[in-house]
Amino acid sequence: MYLPKITRLPSVRLLSSIQQQLLLPSIPPPTAPRRAVSQGEYRRPGQPKEDKFPWQPINFGFSKGFEGIKKHFKLLKKEFSDRWVGPEGKPLLEHMLEQNRVMWEFRGPESLEQWTVSSDREIGGQSEVHLKLGKNNNTCFLYGTLNSTPPRDGETRYSGYCTLRSEQPRASFDRKKHHDLSSFNTLHLRVRGDGRPWMIGIATETYYSHQKNDMYNYFLYTRGGPYWQDVKIPFSKFFLTHCGRIQDDQHPVWLDKMNTIGFTLADKADGPFQLEIDFIGVCKDYAHSEEFAYEVYKRNPEI
Template sequence: MSLPKLTHLPQVRLLTSIHPQQLLLPPVPALAVPRRALVQGEYRRPGQPKDNRLPWQKITFNLSKGLEGIKKHLGLLKLDLTERWVGPEGKPILEHMLEQNRVVWEFRGPESLNEWTVSCDHEIGGHSEAYLKLGKHNTGFLYGTLSSVPPRDGETRYSGYCSMRSKQPLGSFDRKKFHDWTNFNTLHLRVRGDGRPWMVNIAAETYFSHQKDDLYSYFLFTRGGPYWQDVKIPFSKFFLSHRGRIQDDQHCLWLDKIKTIGFTLGDKADGPFQLEIDYIGVCKDYAHTEEFAYEVYKRNPEV
């Protein structure tokens, strides 16, 4: 018995007959993606060359300096171990719980100036100048000249700022330490300025690397004149910014790991300035019950 011929089916052709010479595509070279597009790189000041040295090339080896460092860190390690037996931050537990006022920074000697770093746009080619010295009555005296003329580097469009920032406290072997202000709700300043508006910046420890430039800021208005003014700023008033840009997604300041505090002047008013600081502290204001002063966006709002 013979089978009928299937003449109505089209002729089938193999892929090898269509492309007999080349079965696979040629290898495509990897695209050169900039490092900044993959992960946020370190900030480079405009007009400054990039430092391409390896990490071990930036280390300066000195025997005497190394021995002094070992002695210093062993002393700090002994202090850290003894403070734990006394209580939090070296205070008895009852005193720590009932504490309502604390002076964190004050200027009572030349050694207190080493806890601060002063910077201005002169570092990027600007014309502003800022200096910090000890005042006549054991106060921190910040003074200088503000200039909004941008440097001629072809990159910077705006200029004119001066800032003063505290250094982060370090423990033994350069371990990072933080200020714990969870028992307080208000920042207390005793200052004397020349009438210029300043910006108070607080930096807290973050859990992700892309948040390392986050700052919580609020305004400090000095009235000028010879009289001191006591300024109390609740922590609920501080708003979140990242590299100078105010963020839409706001959340309150976490007070358990405070790194630094700083003061920035950038009011675009060229000329001399001065700010005298007696002390910087924190306090517990029972009359202030506000949790956060700004609107918080929630994906699933509570009904």
């Protein structure tokens, strides 16, 4: 027996669509967020979202542009004059016989402009850090409160750090400039802390983009109390880390292209802290002959 194929009539389709519109809530069509093209950068959990165009914070004033041009041409003139005198503007003989060099000292408000402080507040934490000049404007005084409570964003598991880091040196027209410390082998500090352990980090120039978070670290143990302590740390003791993790493939610090140096506190001991720095320098210790304190992989081992 032949049965004809049953098909739905257009009236039935219209009736079903009307029922769906009456039963289901109205859903607006999806719209693209504002500036969706320029929001590709990663934003840490807890960091507030800035709904601004990239050019809004920039000051396009004529006076600022004129001061910038004047500053860069002054730096360019200094670069040309230093080349005639010797490396870094010093005579060649003085540069070869140099055994000590003060890299950073704090003798006025302008010396603090070369440093930047940061804490876990950038990821939603609760730590606080401040930087100011010490007594008689002769030292750098770093103080604050450490709080290891992680932010409640559902992603961040650990928190509690405060950091002081030097700025990247710049040549004329904002070109990168590096500290050449290849003539020295020891880091010399004069500090006064409260007994907390700090982490010293040295960042050097990298050749690949995935190495931008590489850093050489070593520990600074402060004694506490009212007395200053002179700390000398050989560069051979610094070990390589990436995003805070110690790497298996170790190699010595590239002293000829040093960019920045920093101090980090993350000992998970909540409470106030303070660190006072007189100067940061380097020296040549002829009694220290160690090239590197850690095991390195030999790509072509000797037989």
